[in-house]
Amino acid sequence: MMPLLILLGVIVVLVLWFVGAYNGLVNARNQVKNAWAQIDVQLKRRHDLIPNLVETAKGYVAHERGTLEAVTQARAAAMQAQGAGQAAQAEGLLGSALSKFFAVAEAYPDLKANTNFLAIQEELSSTENKIGFARQFYNDSVMVYNTKVQSIPTNIVAGVGHFEKAEFFELQDATQREVPQVKF
Amino acid sequence: MWELIQSNRRKSALLIVIMALVLAGLGLSIGWSIAGEGGGFFGVAVAMIIWIVMLLVNLAAGENILLAAAGGREIAHADAPQLFNVVEEMKIAAGLTAMPKVYIIDSPAPNAFAVGLKADRAAVAVTSGLLARLTRDELQGVVAHELGHIKNRDTMFMTLAGVTMGAVILIADLYVNGLRFGGGRSRDSNERGGGQGAAIMMVIALVLAILAPILAQLLYFACSRRREYLADASSAQFTRYPAGLASALVKISGAQAGKLEVSRALAPMFIVNPLAAASESSSIFSTHPPTTDRIRVLRALTGDVSLAAYEAAFQQTHNGAGVLRAASMQGVTPIEARAAAPSAAVPEPPVLPGAPAMAAPALPAAAQQWRAAQHLVQLSAGYTTIACACGVNLKVPQHYGLPFVECPKCHQQHPLPPDGGQP
Structure with a gap:
């Protein structure tokens, strides 16, 4: 009788552990998904802000049509990008087009005094930050999740439940890691 | 990070239980000393009812009461875009599921605090004096520290511990005042009830009534100090830029713009203690570690800004003594710090018409x-x-x-x- 009870106890403990480990993996994977959604939200927000910026700046920077058009084109390309790899590249280009424009805007005191422009600039640089922080949180979440998937003994549960490793989100261009320099 | 929160939570639960036991012991001895052995259980029941009622009141309107007590008013994105954006950025970096409410307190004293029993019903408040003084990077460091409190469940714990401490102090006060003004009655029941036993219990009750509030405060404040370091470490991790919080702390502690009028129980929730001037000394009654010490640890963080690196920096500045739980941080990969953000300091529009934007000059x-x-x-x-x-x-x-x-x-x-x- 006694050995049977011990065996039963061991099985119960094992099942409980399995359930706990499985739920832990599900939580970690959901966090990764949520973090990815956050990045998406902020990228969309950046796309939405740009027409406003172009509209406000148009009248002031008549001689710099090219830089503004580059921003508009980069936005269009980023919105049409398919897949994570292409999107990362297009977003990188959009980021550098924006920072180029803000560098040019430096030479236009009238534009810099426009409160509407200042507000949009705060929104854009904040969105830039949010993209950065969302990426940071996404990568942290991926790291936690991947560690769980790979390490003993949770990797057994991961194998049974088909938990695949998640990919890190890295921007293509190394210079893009830094927030674009917006100077005043 | 998660393991650290869990270990924190276990410790907090233990602490609340100890405080509740202190409360029950106080109720028991007071009840016993007044009406004999049966009164002891009655006393425990009364103490617990007081505790539960206070807890329920706090649950129903906790953050609103606290924010109202500090004189805060809620703002939307349009009122203070930069502050709102910074909070949103840090909400994303901390991975909070819900955006905390943002409050501004009209006070020249630069300070900030966070409240909220649950992470998805939290609020952050900053003073107008803080907004007027800090750059965007510094503000980010301060907001990240506050969101660190929310993420680490400090706000929840502090509310629970604060309520328990409040109940202990209330009951002890009632008893001591009761003895002073109506001492005759207890002597009466002395003769009727338990005689010798009740007399001993009365001594115990008196000692407890005097010691319990002190004990409760000690537990409360000790825990609060450790949490400040943890929130600083979280801030460095969220912003990847410990220098921002460090220079914010320098500015905040250097500003002598008067004190914020808040109750003692509220003090641990602020980024620096609103009731005390910045000083090097730290007593067991301090709610916060000395600000100079926090700055020193933050400045020792170079390159890696993970929690493990903060622990290492703390040990380096404290002759090897640790502050976070090292065991829970094994296998944490280093996190690289970032460069200072561009100084795109958009001047904040005057937030509240009529509020003194700049503080009065500092007085000795x-x-x-x-x-x-x-x-x-x-x-x-x-x-x-x-x-x-x-x-x-x-x-x-x-x-x-x-x-x-x-x-x-x-x-x-x-x-x-x-x-x-x-x-």
Whole structure:
């Protein structure tokens, strides 16, 4: 009788552990998904802000049509990008087009005094930050999740439940890691 | 990070249980000393009912009460875009599921705090003095520290511990005052009830009534200090930029713009203790570690800004003593710090019309004390205080006579209350 009870106890403990480990993996994977959604939200927000910026700046920077058009084109390309790899590249280009424009805007005191422009600039640089922080949180979440998937003994549960490793989100261009320099 | 929160949570639960036991012991001994053995259980029941009622009141409107007590008002994105954006950025970096509410407190004293029993119903409050002084990077460091408190469940714990401490103090006060003014009754029941036993219990009750509030406060404050370091470490991790918080702390502790009028129980929730001047010394009653010490640890963080690196920096500046739980941080990969953000400091539009945007010039401590004493005398003499928009406080005597008073600095006319300035 006694050995049977011990065996039963061991099985119960094992099942409980399995359930706990499985739920832990599900939580970690959901966090990764949520973090990815956050990045998406902020990228969309950046796309939405740009027409406003172009509209406000148009009248002031008549001689710099090219830089503004580059921003508009980069936005269009980023919105049409398919897949994570292409999107990362297009977003990188959009980021550098924006920072180029803000560098040019430096030479236009009238534009810099426009409160509407200042507000949009705060929104854009904040969105830039949010993209950065969302990426940071996404990568942290991926790291936690991947560690769980790979390490003993949770990797057994991961194998049974088909938990695949998640990919890190890295921007293509190394210079893009830094927030674009917006100077005043 | 998660393991650290879990270990924190276990410890917090233990601490709340100890405080609850102190409360129950107080109830038991008081009840026993008044009405014998049966009264002991009655006393425990009364103590627990008081505790539960206080807890329920706090649950129903906890953050609102606290925010109202500190004089905060909620803002939306349009009111202070930069502050709102910074909070949103840090919400994303901390991975909070819900955006905390954002409050501004009209006070020249630079400070900030977070409240909320649950992470998805939290709120962050900053003073207008803080907004006026800090750059975007510094503000980000401070907000990240506050969101660190929310993420680490410190706000929840502090509310629970604060309520328990409040209940202990309330019951002890009631008992001691009861003894002082109605001592005869307890002697009466002494003869009727348990005799010797009740007399011993009365001594125990007295000792407990005196010691329990002190004990409860010690537990509360000790825990609060450790949490400040953890929130600093979280801030460095969220912003990847410990220098921001460090220079914010320098500015905050250097500013002598007066104190925020808040209750003692609220003090642990602020980024720096609103009731004490910045000092190097740390007593067991301090709610916060000395600010200079926190700055030193943050400045020792170079390159890696993970929690493990913060622990290492702390040990380096404290001769090997640790502050976070090292065991819970194994296998954490280093996190690289980032460069200073571009100084795209968009001037914040005046947030609240009429609020003093800049603080009054700092006064030496002695002058401040003299001012406070003078203020008390004037208050008791029936003076009316009118705060002018330019930051000057006008003190008008009771029998001034005229219906208007002019500000000597900006010459604005202020109407006087018709009752002639009754306090």
